[in-house]
Amino acid sequence: MEKVDNAIILAAGMSSRFAPLSYETPKGLLEVRGEVLVERQIRQLRQAGVEQVVLVTGYRAEEFAYLKEKYGVTLVHNPEYDTRNNNGSIYAAREYLGNSYICSSDNYFVENPFEDQVEGSYYSAVYAPGETAEWCIQTDAEGWMQNVTVGGRDSWVMLGHVFWSKQFSQTFLQILEREYHRPETVGKLWETIYIDHIRELPMKMRKYPAGAIFEFDTLDELRQFDASYQQNTRSAILRRAAAQLGCQESQLSGFAPVLDEATGSAAGASFLLGQQRYCWNYAEKKLSLCPEG
Secondary structure, eight states, X not given: OEEOOEEEEEEOOOOXXXXXXXXXXXXXXXXXXXXXXXXXXXXXXXXXXOOEEEEEEBTBGGGXXXXXXXXXXXXXXXXXXXXXXXXXXXXXXXXXXXXXXXXXXXXEESSOOOOSEESSOEEEEEEEEXXXXXXXXXXXXXXXXXXXXXXXXXXXXXXXXXXXOHHHXXXXXXXXXXXXXXXXXXXXXXXXXXXXTTTTSOOEEEXXXXXXXXXXXXXXXXXXXXXXXHHOOSOHHHHHHHHHXXXXXXXEEEEXXXXXXXXXXXXXXXXXXXXXXXXXXXXXXXXXXXXXX
């Protein structure tokens, strides 16, 4: 068994898929069923005996600052949060990695999944029946991960927290430091780097039952879990849009980001009212019909 040293919570990303709420509030700071997502996770870690919590920030970092005083977390800033994928957050927190949980600030765990002692590295997984676009895990007979593919059918898929043993952390950081400044690494998730080197990085899959771990990619998904978001989206943008369209917030659905064609960055959000799709431009604070096509 490995004594857990700490937890690294990744909270630097812009979460543009969660438009428009993520434009107004970092996703990890959203309130779900009466609790702020990242605060619930911090409390669960502390209840399990994991005292050191390292929070990696980037986008709207100042809004996470209160957590240092409220919970005594260690704040680490990722200066590259808007130019590279989450491997930059792992790199920013590299001095803290040992026997570490790696978590996402926007996960919701129904029951506390954390422990203060863990038997080896693992990635949590839930079963996805039927066709899925998630990251599907293939293991050997003993549960060691052998391959991961994006998309599949009737498969266990990556979802939730991860535990890295000290040896895993050391090996992963050696690989990351070797590849970090290569142009092709910039856009990679840390999981992609892991998959590229899966033979060098032994990790098991840990199975969790359906309904144990949640991740919300869109407001539509969050509404299925927390019905209070039907009538109150907590979004000034959507309140203004609903007022302009003469409808209730609950009538808006099909939320998606609008990307700038030149830069690929989030430029706005789109949503449906009935069969008609509307676009909200962040810079211009303007609502219009979305162009067809």
